[in-house]
Amino acid sequence: MRRPVTRRVLAALAATATGAAICVAVTTPQASAAVGSATGFATRNGGTTGGAGGQTVRATTGTQIHAALCNRASSSTPIIIQVEGTINHGNTTRVSGSSCNTAADVIELKQISNVTILGVGNGALFDQIGIHIREASNIIIQNVTVRNVKKSGSPISNGGDAIGMEANVRNVWVDHVTLEASGGESEGFDGLFDMKNNTQYVTLSYSILRNSGRGGLIGSSESDLSNDFVTFHHNLYENLDSRVPLLRGGTAHIYNNHYVNIRESGINSRAGGRAKVDNNYFRNSKDVLGTFYTNQAGYWQVSGNTFDNVTWSSRSSDNNPAGPNPTSNTSISIPYPYSLDAASCVPNIVSQTAGANKGIRTSNGSCATQNPTSGPTPGPTGNPTPTPSQPSGTNLSIGAGSDGSSKASGTSYGDVRDGNMSTAWSPSGATGQISIKWDTATRVSRINIREASGSVGNVRAWRVLNHDTGAVLATGSSAGVITFTATSLRKITFEITSSSGTPRVAEFETYAS
Template sequence: MPADPGFGAFPYEAAPKGFAAVGAFTYPNGTTGGTGPGSQTVYVTNSDDLGNLMKRREDPDPRTFNFPPLIVYVVGTLTPGTVVTDKCDVKDVYDISIIGVGVDATLSGFGFNVVGSKNIIIRNLKIQNSPIDGITVQARNVDGTGNHLWFDHNTITNCYDGALDVTHTASYVTLSWNHFYNHNKLCLMGHSDSQTSDVTMKVSYHHNYFDSTEQRHPRVRYGKAHVYNNYYRKIGLYGVSSNDGADVLVEGNYFQNVPLPMDTSRDGSIPGDVVERNNVFVNCGPYQTRGTAFDPSVYYGYSLDDPATLPTLISSYAGSGKWDFSSTGVETPMPPGIPTLASPTNGSTGIPLSQALLWRTNYNTTGYRIQVSPDPTFVSSIIVDSTLTDTSCVVGALANSTTYYWRVRANNAVGWGAFSLPWSFQTISLPAAGVTVTPATLSFGSRLVNSSTADTVKVRSVGLLTLHIDSIRVYGGEFGATPTSATILPVGDSLRVSVTFTPT
C-alpha cells in the first residue's frame, strides 16, 4: 500500500452498506444472503451445475419449501453448457450467496438473470463476454417482489447490453466495489419511461470503479438512488443521469475526464432531480443539477471517504480477485498477482544500452520490485529497485553485447508476491572505439589579417567510448584556433571551430 494513502486497511465489508443493509419486508436485518441458521454450502465448477442448482431452489411466493440459506462457491472459469447458454437464471429464489473462490472465479460467455428473488449476494466474480447483460436484476413490478440484493467486488466487462441493470421495482439494492471496464451501457436503474411502478426502487452505488466506460453510471428513472464515493475515470458520454422525476443524490465522488458528470434528462425523458455535493471534478465538462434530493440517512447511516483518496483506494481494491471471500472464519486479504512481462520480448537482441522495461499487473497491486542481472540466478544484480509504483523502469549504462535477465514482483498490504518468470535480452554489439570527422579538412580561403571566421565540423563517436579531443591544430600559418579541446558524446555532436588569422 502506498505510504499514508489516506485510508486504512483493506475495506472488506462483512455486510452490505446502503439500501441493501436496511431492514424491510420480511428481512429486518437487511441482506444476509446464504448465511444464517442451517446454512448449506455447495461448490460448483461448471455452468450447468450452477444452473441446475438454481432451478432446484425455485420457490416463488407464497413459499412452499422454505429452503435453508445456501452459499454457492464458484471455482475456476465457467462457460456456457446445455442448461446455461446465455444466462444463468437466479429466479424466484431466496437466501443465497454466490461467491467466487480465490482470484480467478469467472463466468465467461454468460451472465446472471436475477428475477423475483430476495436476499441474494453475488460477489468476487468476473463476468465477461455475456451475449446479454452481465447481471440483470428485476422484481415482479410490485414492491417487495424482488429485494435485498447485494452485488459486491465483481468485475464486469464486454457484455452485449447492460453491465448490471436494476429494474422492474427491485428495491433495497446495493452495488459496491465493482469494477466496470470495456463496456458501453453500465447501470440502468428503472426499466423505461412508461414503467412508473419503478418509483419504489431504492439503490445505493458506492465505491465502484467506472473505468473508461461510456454511459449509465447509473441512468435512473423514477426511483431513489444514492451515488457516493465512486471513481469515474475517462468516461465517454456522461456519468449520472436522472430522469422521469427520479430522486438522485451524487456525493463524494471523483470525476476525472468526464465530459458531462451529471445530467437531468436523457434521450427525451422527463427530467429528474439530481443534487451534487462534495464531489471532485478533474478535467471535466459542466454538469447539470435540478431540484432537491432525498436524505439517505433517513434510511441508513453512512460516512464518506475523502474523495481525493478515491483514485488510489478504488483502483487498488475494486473488482474481483482482491479478497478471498471463500475462506471460513476471519477473511484474509489476497496477496498481489504475479506481473506479466511485456517488453522487450523474451530473447530480444540488438537492445540499446539504455532501455525501458515494461510489464503488466493482474490485480491488487500497489508497488513493484525489479531485478536486472547478467546472471540468470540473480545472485548479483546490477539493478534492484523496490520503489516503483508504475509498470515500467528505464535501465541504462548496460554493457555492450551482453545478455541480461530481468524479473518483477508486486507488493500490496499483504506483502510481496512471487517474482515473474525471468525474461532475457541481449544488448547491441558495437566496436570498442572509433570516430568519424566530416569534413576532414576545413579550407577558409583568403582572409584579412586579424580577422576570424568559423565553420562546423561533425565529429561523431561510432564506438562505446566517450571521445575527448585534446587539441586542434591549424596548418599553413601562424593562426589561432578555438576551441583548443572538446569532448564528443557517444551519440554524436557538432563541433564549431573558429580560426583567427594573425600575421606570421
C-alpha cells in the same frame, strides 16, 4: 458455538438430461455466507445475508450452480455456492427441481431466496454468460468476473446484461465483482448492471464496470418507476458511453466512485429520479451528471465531488447537464450509516479495492484500506495485492541508477528515484518498463509504485521482474505497495502491461523489508 468444518462429503446434487449424476463437494453449514457484511440500501428492508447459515457447495460449472439451487429442500433454504473456474455455455445446462427454475443459456436465480454466489480459489469467471435475478430476494454475489455477455451475435445470454434484475426483486448485494464487455450495442452488448420492474434495496460496491456502451440502468422506461433504493459506492466506471447509472424514478446514493472516460453522459437522473452524489472523482469525462435525452426532469444533491477535466454540453429541451459547477436541486435523507473518503483519495482507494480477485479489501472510511474480516480465501492465491501502507526502512532507490524501455517527451528515468512526487516517468506508449539498478547485488522484498497526481489508477496490469534472470516476482492489477519473496539482484523492473490513459510513475521505491 459451531465447531470448525473438519470433513467434506460428496453429494449427488442433480442429474443431467442423460441421467448422469453431478457431484460437488458439500460442507457443513457456516455462520457467514460472504466476506464482510452488506452495506448501503441492501442493509434495509430486513437486510441482505444471502445464504448465511446454509450448506456450502463448491461448483466449477454452471450446471453445478443450477444443481445446487435445485436440490435444496425448498426455494428459500439458505445456500452458499463457492465458484471456481470458468463458467460458460459449454458447461451450463438447465437443471430441474422443485426448488429452482433454471435455463441453459444463463445463470438463473429465479423465484428463489437466500443465496450467496462467491468466487474462491483461483477465481470465478462467467465468460459470455450472464447472471439473471428474477422474482428473488436476499441474494449476494461476490468476487466474480462476468464478461462479454451478448444480446446479439453468438452466443447470446441474458439479453446482453452481465447482471440483470427484474420483476419484484428485493435485497441484493453485489460486491467486488468485475463486469466488462468488449464494445457497445453495435457489437452485441447491452448493460453491465440493470434493474427493472420493481427491483429495490440493492447495493453495488467495490466493483469494476468497464469497456462497454452502457454501465446500467434503474428502470427500463419512463413508465417503469417502481425501482428504488439503490447504493453505488467505491466502484470504478471506466471507458463507458453512458448510464453510470441511468436512474428513472427512485432514489440512488452514489458515493466514493471513480469515473474515468465517460464519453457521452454519466449519472442520468430523469423522470423524477433522485440521486445523492457524494465525494466522487470524475476524470476525463463528459456530462457526468444531469438529465439527458428526455424533458422529464430528475434531481440531485451534490457535495464533495472532484471534476477533473470534465466537459459539459449546452442545455436544450431534452439535455440538462448539471454543470459546470453543479449545485443541488433537491435534498435526500439516507437512512443508514456510512463513512465518506475524501474525493481526492478515491482514485487510489478504488484502485486498491475494486473488482474481483483483489482479496476483498475495503476502505476504512479514512482514505486507507483494510483486510476482510471473515469468509473463505477469495481470488487467486500467490498474486500479491498491493496495499497503501508505507513500507518501513530505507528507500534503496535513492542513490541507485535507473533505466527503462522508453520515455515520453519531458519525462526522465531518473524521475522515479528523486524523492519528488512532482516529477514522473511515462512510457512513450500505453505500456513499458522502468527499472532500478545497483552496482552490486541488493536484497529487495518490497517495492512501492507511486503514481503521479492526476493519474492514480492509470496502471491497470503489471509484472515485477528480476531483470538479472527474467524471473517474474509478482503480477497484479493496480499500483501501490507490492511484496514478494526476498531476492538478491542487481536490477529490478516494473513492467506496465496494461494502462488506462497515460501511466505516470512518480516514484519507484525499493525496500529490503
